Amino acid sequence: MSSTIALITGANKGIGFETARGIARAGVHVILGAREESRAAAAVDRIAAEGGSAEPLLLDVTDSATISAAAGRIEAVHGRLDILVNNAGIMIDEFDKSPSQQSLATWRTTFEVNLFGQVAVTNALLPLLHRSPAARIVNVSSVLGSLADSTDPESEFYDFKIPAYNISKTALNAWTIHLAHELRGTPIIVNAAHPGFVRTELHGVDAPLTPEEGARTSIELALDVAGVPAGTLVHERAVLAWERWTSGCGCLGALALSGRPAWRNGRRGALKMLGPRGHVGSSPTAGTDYSLTPRNWCGGGWIPAMLRNLPNT
Numbered sequence: 297m298s299s300t301i302a303l304i305t306g307a308n309k310g311i312g313f314e315t316a317r318g319i320a321r322a323g324v325h326v327i328l329g330a331r332e333e334s335r336a337a338a339a340v341d342r343i344a345a346e347g348g349s350a351e352p353l354l355l356d357v358t359d360s361a362t363i364s365a366a367a368g369r370i371e372a373v374h375g376r377l378d379i380l381v382n383n384a385g386i387m388i389d390e391f392d393k394s395p396s397q398q399s400l401a402t403w404r405t406t407f408e409v410n411l412f413g414q415v416a417v418t419n420a421l422l423p424l425l426h427r428s429p430a431a432r433i434v435n436v437s438s439v440l441g442s443l444a445d446s447t448d449p450e451s452e453f454y455d456f457k458i459p460a461y462n463i464s465k466t467a468l469n470a471w472t473i474h475l476a477h478e479l480r481g482t483p484i485i486v487n488a489a490h491p492g493f494v495r496t497e498l499h500g501v502d503a504p505l506t507p508e509e510g511a512r513t514s515i516e517l518a519l520d521v522a523g524v525p526a527g528t529l530v531h532e533r534a535v536l537a538w539e540r541w542t543s544g545c546g547c548l549g550a551l552a553l554s555g556r557p558a559w560r561n562g563r564r565g566a567l568k569m570l571g572p573r574g575h576v577g578s579s580p581t582a583g584t585d586y587s588l589t590p591r592n593w594c595g596g597g598w599i600p601a602m603l604r605n606l607p608n609t
């Protein structure tokens with residue numbers, strides 16, 4: 297059996313299954329979590345048929361009994377965990393209703409799975425992740441949770457108001473930031489992943505990416521080959537904006553608190569790492585020379601993204 301152990305939640309189908317398959321192809325032993333054990337077992341059979349090392353695990357992320365049983369079993373069998381991909385997620389908003397018309401049941405059920413489930417699973421498994429020499433946590437989120445995009449009329453995602461789903465992902469992004477802060481200085485790296493828009497049961501058939509393509513970001517983060525800073529929202533090795541800082545004081549405060557001279561010529565090149573995502577007004581555009589001006593200092597909102605990408609000095 298591989299010396300690296302990964303758990304993927306919601307791994308019986310869609311992006312979760314392809315994430316498990318991709319991680320297994322890298323020689324990692326994958327534990328496939330699913331809320332129906334028979335579905336996990338069927339998915340394990342598919343990976344085993346390709347020569348992958350995999351095992352099924354009953355894990356409903358909203359059921360504390362299955363969470364603690366899962367943690368107990370992983371500890372008993374493996375003694376630790378190296379990779380946790382919090383992938384399970386639902387989108388149950390009613391598309392013919394406005395945000396204020398969505399039922400409270402929709403809000404609560406969505407948050408139970410997309411936020412509280414991920415928090416509960418992570419908390420239960422943290423002691424096992426702390427036993428790994430280099431652990432990774434990937435929270436599968438969505439760019440639809442980005443406050444920058446949802447407030448920017450020029451963003452292609454501006455009109456995608458799927459309230460319970462989007463806001464659960466906003467909260468998940470914030471949880472990722474808090475967890476990364478808690479775990480700074482430890483060997484556990486935490487990121488959020490945006491898979492892209494993927495043809496799965498959750499999204500439907502009109503999305504551009506296959507599940508295998510949609511799994512790429514989670515796989516690269518899990519295997520630590522994405523080359524991005526901890527505590528960021530990532531798609532295809534590029535850091536996405538997930539907030540907008542419109543307050544001048546906030547921007548100046550960030551610069552002051554960072555203690556890093558972000559405007560030094562030598563540092564401006566770091567912006568170009570952010571990739572070719574020029575469609576969002578609040579994000580840097582690849583190849584652009586961002587001199588500091590009153591407008592792009594604070595109105596542009598890219599300084600927080602830039603600071604995240606500066607190498608520690």
Ligand SMILES: NC(=O)c1ccc[n+]([C@@H]2O[C@H](COP(=O)([O-])OP(=O)(O)OC[C@H]3O[C@@H](n4cnc5c(N)ncnc54)[C@H](OP(=O)(O)O)[C@@H]3O)[C@@H](O)[C@H]2O)c1
Pocket residue numbers: 305306307308309310311312330331332335355356357358383384385386409413436437438439490491492493494495496497498499503
């Ligand atoms: N598809 C996209 O375009 C897209 C875009 C951005 C982000 N995402 C995110 O990617 C992740 C995977 O979504 P997907 O598109 O692959 O959707 P999917 O095909 O519907 O798969 C969702 C998975 O989550 C599982 N799940 C749901 N509730 C669960 C619970 N209470 N406990 C454990 N597992 C549970 C499902 O299990 P069952 O089979 O038992 O229902 C299934 O395995 C989600 O977090 C989603 O928000 C997807």
